[in-house]
Amino acid sequence: MVQGIFKDKEFNRRLTRLALPIALQSLMLASVAAGDAIMLGRVEQDSMAAVSLATQVQFIQNMIIGAATATVTILGAQYWGRGDKTTVNDLFCMSLKLCGGASILFAIACCFFPELLMTIFTNDPDLIRIGVGYLQIAGVSYLLTGISQCYLTIMKITEHASRTALISTATVLMNIGLNAVFIFGLLGAPAMGARGAALATLIARIIELVWAVCSSYQHGFIHPDLKRLFRRNRLLSKDFRKCALPILGASLFWGVGFTSYTAIIGHMGSDAAAANSVAAVVRDLVCCLCNGIASAGGIVVGNELGAGNLSKGREYGQRLAVMSFVLGVLSTAVVLLVTGPVVKFMILTEQARQYLTWMMVIMAVYMIGRCVNTVIINGIFGSGGDTMFDMYSLAVMMWGVAIPLAFAGAFYFHWSPLLVYACTCLDEVGKIPWVLFHFRRYKWVKDLTRQTQKD
Numbered sequence: 001m002v003q004g005i006f007k008d009k010e011f012n013r014r015l016t017r018l019a020l021p022i023a024l025q026s027l028m029l030a031s032v033a034a035g036d037a038i039m040l041g042r043v044e045q046d047s048m049a050a051v052s053l054a055t056q057v058q059f060i061q062n063m064i065i066g067a068a069t070a071t072v073t074i075l076g077a078q079y080w081g082r083g084d085k086t087t088v089n090d091l092f093c094m095s096l097k098l099c100g101g102a103s104i105l106f107a108i109a110c111c112f113f114p115e116l117l118m119t120i121f122t123n124d125p126d127l128i129r130i131g132v133g134y135l136q137i138a139g140v141s142y143l144l145t146g147i148s149q150c151y152l153t154i155m156k157i158t159e160h161a162s163r164t165a166l167i168s169t170a171t172v173l174m175n176i177g178l179n180a181v182f183i184f185g186l187l188g189a190p191a192m193g194a195r196g197a198a199l200a201t202l203i204a205r206i207i208e209l210v211w212a213v214c215s216s217y218q219h220g221f222i223h224p225d226l227k228r229l230f231r232r233n234r235l236l237s238k239d240f241r242k243c244a245l246p247i248l249g250a251s252l253f254w255g256v257g258f259t260s261y262t263a264i265i266g267h268m269g270s271d272a273a274a275a276n277s278v279a280a281v282v283r284d285l286v287c288c289l290c291n292g293i294a295s296a297g298g299i300v301v302g303n304e305l306g307a308g309n310l311s312k313g314r315e316y317g318q319r320l321a322v323m324s325f326v327l328g329v330l331s332t333a334v335v336l337l338v339t340g341p342v343v344k345f346m347i348l349t350e351q352a353r354q355y356l357t358w359m360m361v362i363m364a365v366y367m368i369g370r371c372v373n374t375v376i377i378n379g380i381f382g383s384g385g386d387t388m389f390d391m392y393s394l395a396v397m398m399w400g401v402a403i404p405l406a407f408a409g410a411f412y413f414h415w416s417p418l419l420v421y422a423c424t425c426l427d428e429v430g431k432i433p434w435v436l437f438h439f440r441r442y443k444w445v446k447d448l449t450r451q452t453q454k455d
Contacts, residue, residue: 011316014300015293021165022156023292027285039183039197046270047194050130052277053121053266054114054194056259057135058142061106063255065146067248068098069153074243074382075236076157077299078306078449087449089222090236092154093229099146110139121259122266122273130194137198141205148205151212157299158222160215167211175204235450243385243448250390257398261424264410265417271348272417275355278346279421283363283370286334290327290371293320294379301383306449314445317380321439324375328368335364358418362425369428376435384444393434397427 072095079087109117114135118128152164181189182196192199216223262280266273297320304313339360343353377390406423409415 011300011319015296018156018161018296018299019289019292021161021292022295023289024165024169026291027288039179046124046126046274047130049266049270049273049277050118050122050127051134051194051197052280053127053262053273054118054131054134054138056121056262057106057110057117058138058145060252060255060259061102061142061145063251064102064248065099065149067244067251068095068102069149070247070251070378070382071095071240071244072150072153073157073295073298074302074385074387075239075448076154077302077383078447080157080159081303081306082308082449084449085222087233087236088154088158089225090228090233091240092150092222092224094237094240095150095153096147096224096229099150103143103146107139107143110135110142114139121263124270124273127266127270127273134194134198137195138201141198141202144205144209148209148212151209151216154222155212155215156295160221161296163215163221167208167215171204171208171211174207175200178203239448239450243387246387246391247382250387250394253391253394253398257394257403257427260403261406264406265420265424268410268417268420271352272355274348275352275359275417276421278342278348278356279359279363282335282338282342282360283367286331286367287370287374290324290331290374293323293327294375296379297323297375298379298383301380305384305445305447308447310445310447313383314442317383317439317444320380321376321436324372325368327375328371331367331371332364335360335367339364355417355421359421362418362422366425366428369430369432373428373431373435376439380439381444384446385448386444386446389438393431394427397430397434401430402427 072091076088076091079091114132115128117135118131121131122128152167155161155164178200179197181187182192182199183194185191185196189196213223215221262276265276297316301313301316301320304310304316339357342360343357346353346356348356377393381387381389402423402425405426406420409420409423
């Protein structure tokens with residue numbers, strides 16, 4: 001069966017053409033956090049831990065923005081598959097209004113109430129002080145993030161994924177370079193530490209947005225029609241809400257849940273917080289390929305479903321499900337291989353090193369569940385609008401099992417940070433049987449499009 005997934009050359013070509021640029025974009029975005037962790041980790045452990053905690057605010061913002069852009073991807077892929085550019089533009093405009101509004105709220109919170117936000121994640125005064133300085137600058141960049149993500153999402157579903165990869169790669173490399181300049185004080189710039197990382201991010205986000213907007217006006221690309229920006233398509237809005245609300249619920253469940261994990265471990269001391277921040281960066285880097293496969297697979301399956309080829313969409317989904325297990329095993333191997341070099345490279349206390357080593361081993365097992373669930377739930381189920389399952393599974397496994405166990409272990413039973421960290425990894429592994437059972441029901445094999453006028 002594993003060999004069979006590689007026999008369909010057309011499927012492999014379409015998947016590769018989309019997955020590689022999307023995975024590269026995901027890798028580039030994760031590399032920013034990795035760059036921050038590595039550079040700040042070479043300066044001071046507290047700076048690295050504080051920035052890791054502070055960026056949890058943007059993590060929540062990304063959950064909200066991700067719900068809107070994921071809905072655009074699901075519906076847009078199906079409408080693009082049937083050649084309906086008008087409706088794709090309507091979806092573009094909807095996402096701009098939603099993501100723009102969310103970005104404004106988060107920017108205000110970070111710029112004017114940073115200390116309040118930091119106290120959610122830690123009670124260490126030094127970490128709070130460093131995190132406040134970071135958020136006051138980075139908060140301005142959060143104002144731009146939602147808008148640029150809308151443009152990049154539309155490029156992916158309209159067969160311009162390579163441009164999104166180019167924009168992300170260039171701006172991330174610039175971000176990492178500016179990180180070095182402002183963190184360490186190179187080229188005559190002042191050494192700003194955590195605030196320097198925030199300034200580098202802000203400059204990179206400005207360039208990313210300008211580049212994305214300019215690209216949208218090139219031949220073959222789609223830019224928002226201002227008339228549609230202020231007009232409401234009632235039927236499409238209904239479909240958007242029906243798809244988006246479960247995704248938003250699941251995203252908030254997942255995002256707030258992951259933030260809760262970070263906050264729980266953050267209250268177990270700076271050594272545990274530092275080790276967890278490094279482990280999180282490694283996790284995000286290793287997950288880039290499965291994120292790319294999930295997003296690309298969802299688009300490919302969605303194209304077929306929107307075009308009315310339900311049997312072909314089902315077949316492609318089956319191929320992706322098998323592929324998810326292969327990715328999980330490979331990701332586990334990668335985590336185990338990099339554990340030694342990562343632990344040796346980072347400047348940490350001896351206690352933090354011990355925590356990090358065993359967190360990486362625990363995470364290696366977690367990666368199988370993470371890859372399987374990401375590809376099947378976010379990619380396959382999402383392609384046909386089957387978005388409610390994710391919210392149910394998170395409510396049960398994350399909020400019903402993992403978070404209560406981690407919270408009780410940390411604050412009532414006083415377990416070690418490693419056992420608490422293991423509790424935070426239970427949800428992904430525990431969901432696998434449930435996910436496979438739901439996959440075999442094939443409720444996700446649906447054509448979501450309506451008859452609308454085509455351009």
